[in-house]
Each structure stands twice: as C-alpha cells, then as structure tokens.
Amino acid sequence: MANDGTILTAADLAGNGAYGNDPDVHGKFGIFGGRYVPEALIPALDEVAAVYEKAKNDVAFLREFDHLLRTYAGRPTTLTEVPRFGEQAGGARIILKREDLTHTGAHKINNVLGQALLTKRLGKKRVIAETGAGQHGVATATAAALLGLECVIYMGEVDCERQALNVARMKLLGATVVPVSNGSQTLKDAINEAFRDWVTNVDTTHYLFGTVAGPHPFPEIVRDFARIIGVEARRQMLELTGRLPDAVCACVGGGSNAIGIFHAFIGDEGVQLHGYEAAGHGLASGEHALTLTAGSVGVLHGSRTYVLQDEEGQTIESHSISAGLDYPGVGPEHAWLKDSGRATYHGVTDDEAMAAFSLLARTEGIIPAIESSHALAGALELGRELGPEATILVNLSGRGDKDMGTAMKYFNL
C-alpha cells in the first residue's frame, strides 16, 4: 500500500518488469505484439505511448485513477467463496473475484476509466471504441459521460441484435452506436471500422481500445489498467486464506480480464494460470473461438499473435454463444504466456459454459456473464483434477444481466 493513502501505486499499475514480461521498445513480447498498422497511425500510437509513459509515473494521475476506481467503479471488489458451487468441482475451494459487482457490471470499467483519463491528457475530446458483447461499449460510454467526452461505439450488426439491451444502455449514456454490417458483422469487423474512423479523425480522437490486443502500446496500457484485478485479488487471497491460490482461472476472448487477474501472479511460480477460450460447438465443428488452442501465428488488428486463419492468412470467423469471446485473435501477451508455458489455455464449449452459468445461479445466487461462465466451467473441471485440497481463484469478470435474452432462448425460460 502506498504511503500517501491511496490503494494504488505506480508498481501496482504497471508492475516492475521484474518478471521479464514487459514488452520491448517495439512493443514485442518475445516474437509477439509489435505494430502492423498504416504509417498514418504511427505518430498517434507514439503519442499515446509517450503520454501513458508519463502518466503512469505521475502521482497526480495515479491518484485520479485510484479515486475513480474507488468512488465510481466500486473498488476494491470483494472475494466470494462459493462452497456449494465448489462441491461440484471435486470439493475444491473455489473463490470468485467479483468484477461483476463493479459499476456497469464488468471488469471493463477499469480500463476505460484509465484510458478516459489518458484521453484528457492527450488533449482529445472524442473517443471511439469497438464492442462485442457491448460491455466495453457501455463502459466506454459511461466513462465518456462522466468526463464529458464525445463517444462513438462501433458494434457488429449481429452483436447489436444479440445484445440489444446494451445498445440501449449506450444510447441512454449519450453515445452514438454505429452498427457495422460488413464482414462477419461481429467484433473483428467493429475493430476494423474503429481503426478506419481513427485514421480519419486521429487529431481529435482517442481510440479507447477495449482489450489487450491491437498495436503497441494498447496491449500494455490495457493490461496495466486491468492489472488492479489481480493486485487486489492477490492481497485478498493472502488475507482470506493465508496463502496464494493453487490456480487462477479466467476466460479469454481478447484476453483483458485474464491478463488483469493473471499478471500479479506471474512471478508466483506455484500458482497455475489457466485461460479458457470459447470452444463454441466444439473444435471439430469448426465453429469456435479457439485462437490459442487451435489457431496459428499471424498478424491481426496490428499485432503478431495467434489468429484463426486459413492457410493463406485469411481470417476465419469465430463462433461463441458469448459475444465477448467471439474474436478470432487474442492479446500478444497471452500468445507469449502460452509459448513460454507460464499459462495454459483450454477450450470450453457453449454447452459447458451454459451449464456452469446455470449452476452458479442455482447454487450461489449469482448470475454470471456467459463469458465468465467459461472460466467457471474450467474451474469445475480443474477442481475435479486438483482435488479437495486445492484453492482456485476464478475471475468472475462480469454479471449476466445482459445475457438474459440468450439464456431465455437457451434454457427455454
């Protein structure tokens, strides 16, 4: 804890690089990351990187961020032990990090508050963002309303339909929602469209990127703002259980909530890190979002990482029942964690995720986001594997209110 009374320090925000997992000057995590973007955007990316570098070492910035996290986002979020759910996980001790309790209902608020403050430091008055499930869009619209920024959200038409409630929320918050009708009409196409807007309006606009993917410095910045999840959880686990967990579980789409909770534990060698991707209808069906588990190394959205692509480098459309995991790329740091062996990634099908979704609701009275339900399903299996002595920390990255339409259809409610 910092002496000045805040709960956040520069080290909390950005780590100290001691684990060797900060990107190099070109934004590379090993062979992953970097910048594959039109030259026109390079100066803007350089500017974001420079302003961020200054901000993260500036006590005034950290205080401001910390103040918003505590008084607006509702941090620190609590841990909740879920013994009835744990009975189904081989009796393992399952503990949830309750990001679902933050303002707007998902961990995304952490990153957007940080980047919205950064937008002000950049001297820009307009933010744009992509959104899949709509959570990042809602969070961005929220932060924009709070800080008086103009806000435009790009969202695939298919996703607009799946997440109509979130579209209404964004509009209510004063944002303009632009449905994207090209390509697969999902998150990847929303990102393409947001980049097109950015390259056109870069003088006035900050691209408030929503996950740890994209060109450098986004993977680093988004990670650092999401990092608070793991920093808090690590302290809270020590307080609650007197020790570190045996394993940390999180769902992985682009990977921001996962990197957020993993990062503070990367140096703790005894703590297993497990990421769960959306296996959709199963690997064999070809309808999945198994970027890390079944993809190959390529370049998508400005970064070298694992990608779902064919043998000629065309992106293959992903599938998941959860819009937030329906993405054919993944953050480069996850690619690096996978190849280095520090983290392990698995697939969870739509059906497995929905079973865990329902189980948590019935055993613990918590309705999780379908995204987070992938991590819960993973924890059920991992608990059975590790046994009743194991303690497993699960990032409950968001709440399920937004998923009621999907749940009604799936469970015939």
Next chain:
Amino acid sequence: MTTLQTVFATAKAANRAALVGYLPAGFPSKEGAVAAAAALVEAGCDVIEIGLPYSDPLMDGPTIQDAVHRSLLNGTRIADVMRTVEGVAATGAATLVMTYWNPIDRYGAERFARDLANAGGVGTITPDLTPEESEPWRAASAAAGIDTVFLVAPSSTEARIKAVVDCCTGFVYAASLMGVTGARETVNVAAEDLVKRTRAHTALPVCVGLGVGTGKQAAEVAGYADGVIVGSAFIRRMLDAPDEAAGRESIAVLAREMAEGVRSRA
C-alpha cells in the same frame, strides 16, 4: 518486363507523371480483373497494382471493401493473384501487388517474393508493414529482385519519413490524407507538402494516392508528384456498371482522362 525504373525514367523524360491504377484480383471476376487492367493499360496506365483480397482490409474505404468482399466470394486465392499478375504483366505495364502483410507472412515471405517475380511482378506495396517489422520482407524481395514500396502519411514526422523511404525501392507511396481509400471531392492540400518533405530524404520517385478521382485532380497532383495513383474511382465505376464490358468501357474513359491529366501538369 517493364520495370518501375523504366516507367519513371520514361515519364520524367516526357515531363509528365506516371499513372498508376489499382484493381483487386478476382474482381469483378478472375478473368474480368485481367481484362479490366488491360483496358486501363491501353487507356494510358503505366503501372498496375493488383490488390490481394484480404478478409480484414482496415485501411480501405467502402468501395474497395465491397470489391474485395466480392472477390473473396468469387473464391480468389493467392494462386489467382499470381495468375492475374502474369496476365497484366503481359500487357507491358509494370505490375505490383498491393497487400496487407498477413497473407504474405502466412504464405511465406521468400515463397511469395519468388512466385511474384516468376509471375512477372516487379514489386509490392504493403500498407500495414512498418519499417520496424519490414526486414524479413525486404530481404526476401531483394533476393527475388522485386521492389518494396511503403507508405508515408501527412502525420509522418521527419524521422518516420526517413525510416520509411530507407526501406523503399522503386518509389515511395505518399498517402494524400489521413483516412481510408476512396475518391474525394478535392485532393488534400497536405499531399503537396508531404511530397516536398519526402523528397528531402530520397531521390526515389514519389507517387500520391488516396482520394484522386478525376483528370483535373490527376493534373493537379502531377504538378508536384512523380506518379498519380487511382483505385476507388475505377472500382466505383465497375461496381456501378451493368456488366463487365460496360465497366471496362467506363474505366477506360476515366483512365484516358487521367492519362491526359498526368500529361498536363497543373
């Protein structure tokens, strides 16, 4: 095979700018793309860029996105792109491939460079490959004897311009504006300044693209640049034409107007 060096030397000797036309492979059909490019060459295009259709064209505006989408629906593969290059190179125009980086990366840089050279291609334009990441591609291209063209933008600092032109052979592509591809009412005034700033760092020809759509604009750009690049304006006409033949006729009219433009420097 006509090289870029020959094209720009010839244009310079005639005190005019070169005319560069862009069309994606596989649009409006696999054969139709070659025929359309041949029509452009006959009407006065000196250089043809064949676009390699990619699923995530984040630098392209709606017109090229639409054409590329149709091309992918037509089942266009890299082998088709190479065949298109072969057909277009046979017309006598210097023929390049314009592509996002991932298809080359996945195909294999050396293999792509070799296959392109064998097809009669003279080089590539890679809009999302930055100097920092370009080394493998420059090495493969040099080994295959093809040129590497990269982009500078109005936002580029002097240091960036230098870094980019140091990676270029053949010519430098100056993006006239901050934005995606697509014809505009006027060519951005930033273009002339960017060309001037680029020339301070290189003796290579500098061509201007993005937003050029009329003969008048071509003449204006030819006043300060070595080449004028036109893409979306041709593709728009092809998309609007009732059939392939009408599309070819329509783009030939525009290309003739452009060819006249680059010969009447404003």
